[in-house]
Amino acid sequence: MAEQFDVVVLGGGPGGYASALYGASAGLNIAIVEEARIGGTCLHRGCIPAKELLQTAEVLRTVRTAKEFGVDAGQPTVDLATSLARKQTVVDRLTKGLEGLLKGRKVTVYPGTGTVVDAAARLVRVSDGTEITATSLIIATGSAPRSIPGFDFDGERILSSDHVLTMDQVPGRVAIIGGGAIGCEFASYLADVGSEVTVLEALPSILPGVDKQVADVVARAFKKRRITVETGISVTGYDRGEALTLHAHRGDETGDLEVDAIVVSVGRRPRSENIGLEASGVTIDERGFIAVDDHMRTSVPGVYAVGDVVPTPALAHVGFAEAIVAIKTILGEPVVPIDYDRVPWGIYCHPEVSFTGLTEQAAIDRGYDVEVSAHRFMGNGRALIIGESDGMVKIVAERGTGVILGVHIAGPWATELIGEGYLAVNWEATAADLGALIHPHPTLGELFGESALALTGRSLHG
Numbered sequence: 001m002a003e004q005f006d007v008v009v010l011g012g013g014p015g016g017y018a019s020a021l022y023g024a025s026a027g028l029n030i031a032i033v034e035e036a037r038i039g040g041t042c043l044h045r046g047c048i049p050a051k052e053l054l055q056t057a058e059v060l061r062t063v064r065t066a067k068e069f070g071v072d073a074g075q076p077t078v079d080l081a082t083s084l085a086r087k088q089t090v091v092d093r094l095t096k097g098l099e100g101l102l103k104g105r106k107v108t109v110y111p112g113t114g115t116v117v118d119a120a121a122r123l124v125r126v127s128d129g130t131e132i133t134a135t136s137l138i139i140a141t142g143s144a145p146r147s148i149p150g151f152d153f154d155g156e157r158i159l160s161s162d163h164v165l166t167m168d169q170v171p172g173r174v175a176i177i178g179g180g181a182i183g184c185e186f187a188s189y190l191a192d193v194g195s196e197v198t199v200l201e202a203l204p205s206i207l208p209g210v211d212k213q214v215a216d217v218v219a220r221a222f223k224k225r226r227i228t229v230e231t232g233i234s235v236t237g238y239d240r241g242e243a244l245t246l247h248a249h250r251g252d253e254t255g256d257l258e259v260d261a262i263v264v265s266v267g268r269r270p271r272s273e274n275i276g277l278e279a280s281g282v283t284i285d286e287r288g289f290i291a292v293d294d295h296m297r298t299s300v301p302g303v304y305a306v307g308d309v310v311p312t313p314a315l316a317h318v319g320f321a322e323a324i325v326a327i328k329t330i331l332g333e334p335v336v337p338i339d340y341d342r343v344p345w346g347i348y349c350h351p352e353v354s355f356t357g358l359t360e361q362a363a364i365d366r367g368y369d370v371e372v373s374a375h376r377f378m379g380n381g382r383a384l385i386i387g388e389s390d391g392m393v394k395i396v397a398e399r400g401t402g403v404i405l406g407v408h409i410a411g412p413w414a415t416e417l418i419g420e421g422y423l424a425v426n427w428e429a430t431a432a433d434l435g436a437l438i439h440p441h442p443t444l445g446e447l448f449g450e451s452a453l454a455l456t457g458r459s460l461h462g
């Protein structure tokens with residue numbers, strides 16, 4: 001006899017555990033099936049460990065520039081073993097916290113791999129043979145690093161993001177294939193800890209999808225930091241010897257690059273295979289994502305999907321938001337669908353990048369009459385005080401109404417600053433609304449006020 005719940009969740013990452021926590025707090029009886037530890041990619045192979053290692057890089061930069069502040073801390077050296085141990089302590093603490101929360105809310109966690117036996121009956125089998133049924137099934141099986149032909153991961157010299165996060169030696173020369181979010185974070189990290197880094201990006205610029213002016217700030221900063229960025233590149237393969245000889249071309253021009261390690265960061269693939277969905281009636285698109293509507297409903301009634309396994313931004317906080325939408329739908333409550341255009345993004349390279357809403361180009365492409373205002377950190381007191389004056393806050397607004405369509409930041413603590421931008425974009429605030437707010441002085445956030453005021457045709461320091 002199968003065990004019976006209100007909701008069974010397949011996968012215990014941000015989409016899955018948020019479904020369980022939110023659902024349980026609404027009184028639902030919930031089961032999660034998870035094959036590893038609770039926390040998923042975000043906690044074990046993504047956001048948290050990556051940002052922890054990037055913090056090691058930040059401390060290094062601080063010590064390296066300490067003399068400018070009158071502090072002689074000597075020449076810093078890096079001990080990755082200690083850095084990895086600290087990372088693990090943070091991960092373990094957060095994992096234990098999550099396990100405690102789930103237990104406290106009486107969520108039943110089934111360790112093992114879950115397979116959908118009958119989607120229409122929401123019947124799931126765990127690898128130990130246990131069968132579970134529920135009124136609703138939420139699939140939250142996440143994603144895994146994508147490779148490219150000829151570059152199969154070996155975990156030693158051909159690395160995915162998973163491998164970089166457990167690397168205890170700094171490689172001498174590294175090629176990073178793909179200059180997106182992960183590629184730029186790792187380029188920044190590896191350059192700080194001492195690798196010679198080359199980023200090989202297929203498109204004309206790194207960070208495609210990021211506002212051009214903001215992505216250019218990172219490209220220029222990388223150049224200053226001696227991170228080589230090659231764009232418009234196709235990699236074709238590599239030869240293994242003492243070193244790796246990577247073969248690439250840009251149009252007709254071919255070239256080789258000798259490196260000690262290759263990191264492949266060309267995106268992630270959804271984990272929708274081998275979980276019993278093939279003959280389930282759940283529609284999967286041509287890229288392997290589970291198709292859902294704006295209530296996270298799949299093509300089979302009672303079956304929902306959230307997080308990286310659906311074709312929406314692969315971000316933990318999007319998984320959280322989708323979990324809430326799925327649970328509210330299950331509860332029959334009204335739902336405000338997620339506006340994916342406005343999702344806040346954060347990329348933790350140095351300088352950091354964050355954005356929400358439309359880029360200048362996307363707003364133009366959608367037919368808006370656009371006006372923009374960009375203010376640089378070099379005119380900001382706090383930025384000069386902390387010695388981080390590279391970058392800008394850029395606001396994209398509709399001319400005439402002043403409605404803020406997008407906010408784009410490169411620079412210090414950009415990922416912490418974006419909250420205000422998100423509030424403005426999501427609230428459909430105008431530049432005048434934002435310009436009228438008091439921004440404490442001296443703070444980095446003052447640039448919001450300056451940029452918004454400038455859009456009203458008047459300004460203070462701008």
Ligand code: NAI
Nearest residue numbers: 178179180181182183200201202265266267268314346347
């Ligand atoms: P991505 O989609 O951000 O970037 C992949 C990059 O690889 C693109 O620039 C693309 O043009 C390039 N590319 C694709 N095929 C290539 C090839 N054969 N040769 C050279 N370049 C090629 O994917 P990424 O960086 O792997 O990250 C995956 C996802 O993880 C992101 O989309 C994001 O959702 C999430 N993520 C979020 C972070 C954050 O919020 N801080 C940080 C890291 C990842």
